[in-house]
Amino acid sequence: EADIYQTPRYLVIGTGKKITLECSQTMGHDKMYWYQQDPGMELHLIHYSYGVNSTEKGDLSSESTVSRIRTEHFPLTLESARPSHTSQYLCASSPFRTAGPQETQYFGPGTRLLVL
């Protein structure tokens, strides 16, 4: 399995709280991604990064924000959690800046978020 980690694995939190979902990888990958996925459903890309100080919004509009200060770390923050944010959040990374033969994304175990 790939060396990509997410914490916490499960989080139950009240409306209005600020939360940060952590993602780190030890593979030295340039590209990192955040996906939102409801159980058993398709994945939606919400943020990605090509490297340090690079962040881009994905295809699905999200109220979350991300930062990339270190290559190995790509945290996602929700300033004020709402029940509509309840979902699973998957972090992924891939080794190259541009798509190539080795373009493969490696996924973390995910964080299941429940906002009450």
Add this chain to the structure above:
Amino acid sequence: AQTVTQSQPEMSVQEAETVTLSCTYDTSESNYYLFWYKQPPSRQMILVIRQEAYKQQNATENRFSVNFQKAAKSFSLKISDSQLGDTAMYFCAFIPQGGSEKLVFGKGTKLTVNP
């Protein structure tokens, strides 16, 4: 815009039998990569198999193989000798070379292997 379509939301197969999952995609790109990912219940998403579009030979990984038909834009996954551990969601994905550089996923097929 590129799209990936998995027309089978759910499938089931008996243990030890063979099953084929369908995937079609739409693109105007000539160079791209295709993937099948597996997501077991409550477990991590992992890569099953990868295919480069410029390669005519179909990729194989042990019991998993693909039938890549570039002209038809089809990329099906065959699982031979199905095992209980193959029960999972399977996602087909596509990425163009030098294009948007973002994986485009299908909606997934839920496969259940029955004993």
